[in-house]
Amino acid sequence: MTSPVTCEYSDGIAVVTIDNPPVNATGQGVRSGLLEIVGKIDSDPRVRAVVLRCAGRTFAAGADIGELGKPPLPPFLPTVVEAIENARPPWVAAIHGSALGGGLELCLACTARIADPNAKLGLPEVTLGTIPGAGGTVRLPRLIPLPDAVEMITGGKPVSGARALSLGLINVLSENDLVAEATALAASLAGKPKPPVLLDRPCRNAEDIDWSETEKMLAARARGAAAPLEALEAMKDSARLSSHEALSRERERFLRMTASEQAAALRYAFFSERQAGRSLTSINCEPANLDLVGVVGGGTMGAGIATALLLSGSAVRLLERDAEAARTAHNRVADMIQTSRARGVISRQGADEALARLVTTNDDKALISCALVIEAVFEDMRVKGEVFSRLDAIMPRRAVLATNTSYLDVDHLSAMTADPTRVLGLHFFAPAHVMKLLEVVRGKKTGDRTLATGAALARRLKKIAVVSGVCQGFIGNRIMSVYRRECHRMLLEGALPDQIDAAMRDFGFPMGIFEVQDLSGLDIAWAQRKAAAPSEDSAEPAMRIADRLCELGRLGRKTKKGWYDYGAGEKRVDPVVTLLIEQERAKAAGAARMFSRDEIMRRILRVMQLEGQLILDEGIAECASDIDVVMLTGYGFPRHRGGPMFMGTSEGHSLRGPRPR
Ligand code: NAI
Numbered sequence: 001m002t003s004p005v006t007c008e009y010s011d012g013i014a015v016v017t018i019d020n021p022p023v024n025a026t027g028q029g030v031r032s033g034l035l036e037i038v039g040k041i042d043s044d045p046r047v048r049a050v051v052l053r054c055a056g057r058t059f060a061a062g063a064d065i066g067e068l069g070k071p072p073l074p075p076f077l078p079t080v081v082e083a084i085e086n087a088r089p090p091w092v093a094a095i096h097g098s099a100l101g102g103g104l105e106l107c108l109a110c111t112a113r114i115a116d117p118n119a120k121l122g123l124p125e126v127t128l129g130t131i132p133g134a135g136g137t138v139r140l141p142r143l144i145p146l147p148d149a150v151e152m153i154t155g156g157k158p159v160s161g162a163r164a165l166s167l168g169l170i171n172v173l174s175e176n177d178l179v180a181e182a183t184a185l186a187a188s189l190a191g192k193p194k195p196p197v198l199l200d201r202p203c204r205n206a207e208d209i210d211w212s213e214t215e216k217m218l219a220a221r222a223r224g225a226a227a228p229l230e231a232l233e234a235m236k237d238s239a240r241l242s243s244h245e246a247l248s249r250e251r252e253r254f255l256r257m258t259a260s261e262q263a264a265a266l267r268y269a270f271f272s273e274r275q276a277g278r279s280l281t282s283i284n285c286e287p288a289n290l291d292l293v294g295v296v297g298g299g300t301m302g303a304g305i306a307t308a309l310l311l312s313g314s315a316v317r318l319l320e321r322d323a324e325a326a327r328t329a330h331n332r333v334a335d336m337i338q339t340s341r342a343r344g345v346i347s348r349q350g351a352d353e354a355l356a357r358l359v360t361t362n363d364d365k366a367l368i369s370c371a372l373v374i375e376a377v378f379e380d381m382r383v384k385g386e387v388f389s390r391l392d393a394i395m396p397r398r399a400v401l402a403t404n405t406s407y408l409d410v411d412h413l414s415a416m417t418a419d420p421t422r423v424l425g426l427h428f429f430a431p432a433h434v435m436k437l438l439e440v441v442r443g444k445k446t447g448d449r450t451l452a453t454g455a456a457l458a459r460r461l462k463k464i465a466v467v468s469g470v471c472q473g474f475i476g477n478r479i480m481s482v483y484r485r486e487c488h489r490m491l492l493e494g495a496l497p498d499q500i501d502a503a504m505r506d507f508g509f510p511m512g513i514f515e516v517q518d519l520s521g522l523d524i525a526w527a528q529r530k531a532a533a534p535s536e537d538s539a540e541p542a543m544r545i546a547d548r549l550c551e552l553g554r555l556g557r558k559t560k561k562g563w564y565d566y567g568a569g570e571k572r573v574d575p576v577v578t579l580l581i582e583q584e585r586a587k588a589a590g591a592a593r594m595f596s597r598d599e600i601m602r603r604i605l606r607v608m609q610l611e612g613q614l615i616l617d618e619g620i621a622e623c624a625s626d627i628d629v630v631m632l633t634g635y636g637f638p639r640h641r642g643g644p645m646f647m648g649t650s651e652g653h654s655l656r657g658p659r660p661r
Pocket of ligand 1: 296297298299300301302319320321325376377378379380383387404405406407427428429430
């Protein structure tokens with residue numbers, strides 16, 4: 001077998017190349033190849049300096065993730081890193097693409113680093129439930145200030161080339177030809193005494209960190225994920241112990257964390273996201289051109305979808321009901337683009353150009369040149385039906401028509417058009433220009449070109465596409481409806497909203513279900529319940545409490561009262577709501593009993609899993625991991641737990657058994 005690591009020599013400079021597609025992962029072949037070459041170079045007196053580079057689109061972007069769940073194979077990365085660090089000639093890392101995890105740890109062993117301005121450098125191990133395992137926690141704070149190293153390692157977010165330069169993580173930003181400049185840098189170091197290796201230096205700016213504040217902040221941010229706090233402990237070791245002692249503790253922690261349940265769940269989440277929407281990639285069909293896209297309805301969702309499209313480089317025609325509504329929609333999009341600029345997603349010039357690509361109008365003929373139109377009008381079949389009939393009449397045959405409906409029947413809508421093969425659902429999540437998930441809803445008659453267009457849109461917007469069949473609420477909202485109902489049932493049995501919310505937050509959700517309802521407003525679900533069960537008798541008793549809140553005008557945060565009282569600026573438990581719950585409980589003739597947080601979460605998980613299983617049995621989702629991806633990326637299910645379906649299989653929660661009524 002040929003080695004993924006090769007070496008070329010010229011004028012006393014060795015250029016070592018890692019070529020291990022697709023991302024030059026530091027797998028066993030790369031580790032042994034590197035170790036062998038370090039040895040060869042060390043014993044070759046002609047070599048005065050070394051450049052370490054990677055072939056293809058990126059520097060080494062991390063460990064071979066397939067190896068992570070298994071016993072590690074020698075040689076181990078720390079051995080390779082140590083060999084480079086102690087090599088006779090200076091090594092220079094030439095970084096393009098991403099230098100992540102083990103990739104960056106190799107760079108830290110080098111005498112100097114040069115990077116392309118577009119490079120990303122980071123230690124993202126915490127996102128996979130572990131910590132750096134080859135000296136990252138020890139060497140990084142000896143190269144850049146400790147507080148920045150703590151941020152990079154506990155947060156897992158990579159930094160740009162420019163930021164790396166300002167931190168001192170790299171010595172030079174490449175201007176033009178990375179390898180030529182790296183070679184020149186290596187030549188300039190040749191023959192000079194090597195500076196002390198990082199392990200022999202003290203941590204930088206160690207006095208600038210407040211450990212207990214950092215720990216408090218991290219614990220709040222981690223919501224039960226163990227790796228960020230373990231990474232912080234490793235950083236404390238790094239600051240307080242000798243570097244050799246810190247190294248051995250880091251390795252022990254890395255091995256323990258890599259074998260943890262959370263790490264297994266996070267690896268599963270990583271793989272599940274990568275394989276989500278797989279069936280879309282096998283469609284052999286040219287998608288519609290997405291350079292100009294139409295959006296109908298410029299409210300919360302339409303404006304968010306338009307913003308996402310504009311940020312991706314598309315031009316957008318946004319149709320509203322009248323000129324006034326069109327102006328409001330324009331301002332809404334402008335605000336969203338401004339916030340994206342403030343978040344650093346786009347430059348000032350990019351923001352100006354994006355907004356210049358937007359046309360808002362109340363003339364539907366403006367849509368005619370769009371190859372795709374996405375409808376995001378009110379959630380009302382009559383209104384959407386009119387929009388679809390009109391679009392069908394004016395849009396050219398090849399144009400693809402999509403609906404962003406949350407619950408309505410996509411097949412019913414497509415039946416209102418002459419050619420249902422060109423209709424699909426594209427279910428975005430709010431805010432549509434931020435949230436990563438896109439449910440691509442395949443109607444019974446949706447054609448391949450239409451689906452391929454949905455897939456191309458997801459790629460263009462950098463979203464994770466999950467395919468869903470047609471049912472009420474598709475994958476995500478359908479599961480959310482059942483667990484919301486289960487939470488309402490627990491109210492009738494004796495639990496209170498703040499207990500249920502606390503149990504969910506404890507589990508790792510950013511918010512509990514009642515807090516979420518208050519945030520998004522109780523009126524939409526109320527209207528839906530009234531439409532689905534117009535008489536009192538046919539209504540679900542558990543939902544009576546929510547109905548009564550709505551009847552009292554308590555629609556959530558927007559009316560300052562909902563499940564909680566927000567009158568004083570902060571969320572407070574409201575005795576009025578407690579009383580109302582007790583009254584409904586008395587009518588339901590159930591004796592109130594105590595619920596533990598554990599029981600609350602078991603009930604929620606169980607209905608999620610049962611509904612997920614039905615969704616699979618009915619062929620709505622293509623695989624169980626797609627359901628998990630939807631819950632993780634669209635509904636705040638804690639990533640370190642993998643998802644309800646993952647927990648169902650890994651913890652032995654039964655997916656069978658009677659379905660709660
Ligand atoms: P919204 O009420 O904020 O916006 C709807 C917009 O559509 C309004 O600006 C209205 O003027 C416009 N509109 C109504 N009829 C129109 C017509 N015939 N022609 C042109 N414009 C028209 O509603 P929102 O929240 O943006 O929801 C839109 C759709 O997206 C609904 O189907 C909803 O179920 C779905 N959705 C909503 C999510 C959310 O979190 N709000 C999430 C995912 C989907």
